[in-house]
Amino acid sequence: MGRAARFDPMDSVKVPLKHQSALVAVVCMVVDGGFVLLDREPLPQTLVVLFLTLAVDAMLAGPARLSLWVAAAQAAVPVLVLVTIGNGIDSNDAGLLIAGYRAGAWLRGGPAYAALGLLSASLVTSMILYDYDVLYAVLVAGKGALLPWLVGRYTTARRAYLAELEKRSAMAEKDAKAAVTKAITEERGAIARDLHDVIIHHVSAINLHAGAARLGNPHGDPKLTNSLRAVETSSRAAMVDLRHLLDLLHGEKPEGARQPGLGNLDELLDGVRAAGIPARLEVRGQHRDLPESLDVTVYRIIQEMLTNALRHGDASGVTVTLDYAPDSLTVASENTAGSGDDSGSVRRGLVGIRNRAGMFDGRTRSGLDPDGRTWRTTVTFPLEAS
Numbered sequence: 001m002g003r004a005a006r007f008d009p010m011d012s013v014k015v016p017l018k019h020q021s022a023l024v025a026v027v028c029m030v031v032d033g034g035f036v037l038l039d040r041e042p043l044p045q046t047l048v049v050l051f052l053t054l055a056v057d058a059m060l061a062g063p064a065r066l067s068l069w070v071a072a073a074q075a076a077v078p079v080l081v082l083v084t085i086g087n088g089i090d091s092n093d094a095g096l097l098i099a100g101y102r103a104g105a106w107l108r109g110g111p112a113y114a115a116l117g118l119l120s121a122s123l124v125t126s127m128i129l130y131d132y133d134v135l136y137a138v139l140v141a142g143k144g145a146l147l148p149w150l151v152g153r154y155t156t157a158r159r160a161y162l163a164e165l166e167k168r169s170a171m172a173e174k175d176a177k178a179a180v181t182k183a184i185t186e187e188r189g190a191i192a193r194d195l196h197d198v199i200i201h202h203v204s205a206i207n208l209h210a211g212a213a214r215l216g217n218p219h220g221d222p223k224l225t226n227s228l229r230a231v232e233t234s235s236r237a238a239m240v241d242l243r244h245l246l247d248l249l250h251g252e253k254p255e256g257a258r259q260p261g262l263g264n265l266d267e268l269l270d271g272v273r274a275a276g277i278p279a280r281l282e283v284r285g286q287h288r289d290l291p292e293s294l295d296v297t298v299y300r301i302i303q304e305m306l307t308n309a310l311r312h313g314d315a316s317g318v319t320v321t322l323d324y325a326p327d328s329l330t331v332a333s334e335n336t337a338g339s340g341d342d343s344g345s346v347r348r349g350l351v352g353i354r355n356r357a358g359m360f361d362g363r364t365r366s367g368l369d370p371d372g373r374t375w376r377t378t379v380t381f382p383l384e385a386s
Contacts, residue, residue, distance in 0.1 A: 025061035028094045028139030057095040064106035072113035074099040075122035079255040082129045104152025118144035192249040206235045261295035278317030305333035308349045327385040332378040
């Protein structure tokens with residue numbers, strides 16, 4: 001197989017420039033050629049001047065690196081016509097203007113000034129040969145050579161200035177993004193340190209004290225022993241989640257590490273049951289695999305639902321329902337509301353659920369049923385139709 005052609009982003013600029021240069025050359029040929037024909041001079045002289053004019057105007061379609069030679073050719077034609085044919089016939093006036101602009105826009109240093117000198121000398125010489133005085137000749141050179149040359153210089157300088165502004169803007173945007181990234185990284189580092197130094201320390205202490213209390217009471221109340229064991233299990237699970245969170249905050253993701261998902265629901269429900277609260281799971285519809293990020297989100301939402309039921313519900317338990325539809329997944333929990341003041345923590349829990357659901361265009365509904373006692377939270381996620 002042949003090698004694929006490499007894409008050059010400048011090609012999309014070069015092609016339009018070539019087209020424009022060709023168009024400028026054609027317009028100059030039409031305008032200058034038209035004036036030559038309108039002068040109505042004898043046919044032999046007209047044909048010679050027309051040939052010279054069209055030839056040098058056609059050179060305007062050439063590459064920028066030849067601008068000095070194009071200017072020299074344009075400058076030579078008026079003088080050559082006056083010396084060989086005489087007065088009374090126009091030649092390449094439009095071509096001279098465009099050659100001056102090209103020299104100012106595309107040439108630098110010595111070649112640019114050489115082109116300006118050639119064009120100016122041609123116009124001054126032509127005016128003197130036409131018997132005009134020197135001042136008039138200089139003014140014509142300023143209008144026909146210097147002014148287009150300066151416009152070309154200005155256009156290029158302005159283009160370079162705008163490119164520099166765009167470059168600086170891009171660099172400033174890049175620096176701003178880097179500063180934001182650095183600030184986020186530092187803030188994550190501070191949060192990670194606080195989690196490690198404070199939260200993990202306390203959770204570890206809870207685990208150790210619960211274990212010590214359970215071992216120190218081998219023949220005690222079985223319910224108390226089960227509760228202490230549940231505290232140990234929950235605290236160890238919390239330690240695993242916290243350490244995983246620390247890895248995420250530090251930008252690390254150890255191989256094989258993954259966040260819990262719907263496959264870990266049984267462990268989550270067992271933890272609630274161990275605390276003495278009945279927890280039930282109902283699955284409806286045809287089970288289907290979810291994207292990993294959505295799977296983790298649904299798990300965390302159910303975790304928050306169970307936490308709210310433990311904190312603010314009574315001892316009758318909580319029911320979690322997973323309802324799989326062809327184009328959606330509905331997660332719901334219901335429990336009997338307790339009698340305590342739970343408005344603040346409930347609101348925070350529901351905000352967390354709503355925010356997690358919103359990341360996947362999920363819709364959240366929560367509140368008391370018409371009986372005034374059953375609290376129901378429902379989250380519906382859209383899925384691709386199966």
